[in-house]
Amino acid sequence: MNFNEMIQHRRSFYSFTKNSGVNDETLIRLVENILLTTPSAFDSQSQRIVLLLGDQHDLFWDMVLLKLKPNVSEERFPTTQAKIQGFKSGQGTLLFYDDTNVTKEMKAKYPLYGDKAELWAYESNAMLQYVAWLGLADLGLSTSLQHYNPLIDQAAAMQFEIPLHWKMIAQMPFGIAAHEPKIKTQVPLDQRFKVKR
Helix, strand or coil: CCHHHHHHHCCECCCEECCCCCCHHHHHHHHHHHHHHCCCHHHCCCEEEEEEEHHHHHHHHHHHHHHHHHHCCCCCHHHHHHHHHHHHCCCEEEEEEEEHHHHHHHHHHCHHHHHHHHHHHHHHHHHHHHHHHHHHHHCCCEECCECCCCCCHHHHHHHCCCCCCEEEEEEEEEEEECCCCCCCCCCCHHHCCCCCC
């Protein structure tokens, strides 16, 4: 798959199946590679990832559902439950974090730009997320980006032994898509893109 095909294949999916044929070692190597190669502001390397596979992946989505239940109305809960089950049915989940200790060090080291440190940390993490999304697409896997934080932060930190100075940014469940992507409506390019020559 070339780059243009990869970025077109990258779509949001909300329900998956586990049996992709992609083994755990391939996924581990992908995550290692993207962490080593994705840029960050001042080369701070504050991005962190936790890869959840097997029972740990299932447990995470059970924890999310448990945290959501008291916060969702009884009428809406079946829809929420079905959505979370769609993520749990996948092969794994990437949890994205920023190491706030590193970001604070960057803020102190470059005081002229200190007020931008957190913004740049989020931008670096966003690049990491997109590279991961494309890497998974290149393996034939589908995914979407979720944000159940801060609701799940403390429970995940305790369960998966995450340092408290790692701040959760997003979650990315993945697997083989169990449905077709939704039809995407595009804002016309002439409203989003300018060329000056």
